[in-house]
Amino acid sequence: MFEKLAFLKHSFLGNPLYDWAAALTMALLVLLVAMVVKWVIKSRLGKALGHFDNRFARILYRVLAATRFTLVLLFALSFALHYLEFPKRVEGILKGVTALTAFIQLGMWLTSALYAAVESTRSSGRFDNNPGAMTNVAAFRFIGAMVVWTLLLLFMLDNLGVNISALVAGLGVGGIAVGLAVQNILGDLFASVSIVVDKPFVLGDFIVVDQFSGTVESIGLKTTRIRSLSGEQIVFSNNKLLGMEIRNYKRMRERRILFRFGVTYQTPADQLEMLPGMVKDIIEAIDTLRFDRAHFCNFGDSSYDFEVVYWVTLADYASYMDAQQRINLQMVRRFAEHGIDFAYPTRTLFITQEPPPDTEQAPPNPS
Structure with missing residues (x-):
């Protein structure tokens, strides 16, 4: 029996075949366990959410739904292949793939949890009477996602051996050129932050800007969208919008x-x-x-x-x-x-009648 397995002692890319088999088996086990755990927990959470509404369960369900089969497969393969011996260049690639897939999947889990928490807060009805708070919640979702991905990117680069200090210093020089190239986008971005912080208007306010008027539907990173009285959506650049006079009728008391x-x-x-x-x-x-x-x-x-x-x-x-x-x-x-009449445009004409000229009088003698 063991003689039939003697071919596993043959070497492939510097590693015996039985080591390859062990690594692939480990990768498949990791993948299988991850998918089974995901399926079991999702099915249980799905049944539970059908009977009662639980905020934590909904967030966890969204996090599990963000698990990607491709990322888990790549992570399992690259992680299992670490137990084989390869040249340093190949080992560096495997290390990079492992870190990349792990951080991307972690970022998707964290942002899914963040989005689910924000949506849960918005659907709870606690801020229905406070549009300003709703605007802050929407801004927090973007800022939180940006912070998560920025930190994960820095951790991933540091894990791959990149000098973060030198990278940040280089960004200071290159940032000037990038800032000039995207100054309009950055202007709109900072304008959106100003709208969220200063709150000249919030979601649900009825505003008039120039000859346009409508209800604020969305405050994004680059644009603000309002729904006009006639039904169409009007899109304003945040930077230009703050440069114009805004009349907010929602805040009118009298x-x-x-x-x-x-x-x-x-x-x-x-x-x-x-x-x-x-x-x-x-x-x-x-x-x-x-x-x-x-x-x-x-x-x-x-x-x-x-x-x-x-x-x-x-x-x-x-x-x-x-x-x-x-x-x-x-x-x-x-x-x-009382017999009082409303006025309307009228014009009175006064006509005078003069006596006709005396036709019997002889004309004067020109001599």
């Missing part, structure tokens, strides 16, 4: 309203004098309004002009329009009761 109306020139002075008080009574009868002033302000081309100012104590635009409609309807009814 709305100041000014409107004018005119009555005909046939309206007597007594009725003109009572009009401000009449409008004041109409406005004060509405609970959501606070009267400011009403005045006879101008002699128009075809009307006596009045100016009225009041405050809407609710920031909602629909509340303002409902209140203005009630004011208009009450003014129409009250003015009709």
Whole structure:
């Protein structure tokens, strides 16, 4: 029996075949154990999440789902082949593959856990009434992922024997050229950080920028996206957006309203004098309004002009329009009761008739 296995003593690439067989068996065992453990835990977590909602279970499920078969296979093979003897150059390649696959898989696990934790926080409803906190959570996801991959990259390079101090010093020189090449991108990146920290607006705010208006849907690294009233999505560069004037209507506590109306020139002075008080009574009868002033302000081309100012104590635009409609309807009814007519553009023509010339008078003698 052992004579049949004598061929395993033959050498291949400087190693007996039985060593190759042992290394490959070890790699397959590592791969098999990893995949079985992943499958068992995922199946149990999937059943558990079907019966109850557990934040830690959801995060762990996402982490396991981020396990990649290719990365585990490469790690198992390169790790098992360390037990064979190869030239130093080949051993360096195997070491690099092992470190690379291990750090990439670790990074995918960590970022998956981070994303799952952020999504769990956003879906929990704790920040539904705090859009600013939601904006911070979204920014934390990006910053956290960037920190994770940066640290893993440095650890991997250090593990491969790269001089990190010299690399950082070299980046200081090369960073100037890179910064000039990507200054627009970096400007948008720093602008996004400024938006998150300073909070001129947050997710869900209704803003007006130049001639555009809409609700903030997303604050990204390079762009901010808003959904306009007509339905389309408008994309702004973060750097340019901060350079423009932004009106944030979501933070409006009260709305100041000014409107004018005119009555005909046939309206007597007594009725003109009572009009401000009449409008004041109409406005004060509405609970959501606070009267400011009403005045006879101008002699128009075809009307006596009045100016009225009041405050809407609710920031909602629909509340303002409902209140203005009630004011208009009450003014129409009250003015009709007192026989007061609203003015509209009119023009009065005065025609004078001169006597015709005397045709019987003889023309003067030119001599």
